[in-house]
Amino acid sequence: MCSDKLQTVDVKSYLIEQGIHFELFEHKAVFTCDEAKAEHIGAKGIEVKNLFLKDQKSRRFYLVVAPANVAVNLKELGLMLGEKLKFANEENLTTILGLSPGSVSPFGLLNDHENAVTLLLHNSVGDSEFVQFHPNLNTQTLDLAQPEFRKCLPLFGNKFEFIEF
Secondary structure, X not given: OOOOOOOOOOHHHHHHHOOOOOEEEEOOOOOOHHHHHHHOOOOOOEOEEEEEEEEOOOXXXXXXXXXXXXXXXXXXXXXXXXXXXXXXXXXXXXXHHOOOOOOOOHHHHHHOOOOOEEEEEEHHHHHOOXXXXXXXXXXXXXXXXXXXXXXXXXXXXXXXEEEOX
């Protein structure tokens, strides 16, 4: 982003404008999957972790969405992608997705105006009847039926793929 002030999309308003239905759950701030689980949020969606990764030279960025109980081996995933992967830093997160740590979700892609990030979703996320994500705030969770979430994917404008890893 080129501007001094980060412009982020209001996810809930955007989804309503797009006719995408969701259920909203408010809760105390959660920064990890364990904290979210302990909150007993009540959403029906599969519990996931969202990992913001990049290649070694910071040329390519990936948002990896996997079930909370699935270990993500960065070396193996990197081999699948032909990359050496590492976690993106907080500056990358803020500059590219307009997010702070603990708020990462696919909805951050709405702030990726250059479509620099590739979204990689574990197959089981695509197979789940419902999904749940922060609306770029870690004090709220949105629960979406799979067909509603699928409507979001082309709206992001980013490349995306469901994969097994």
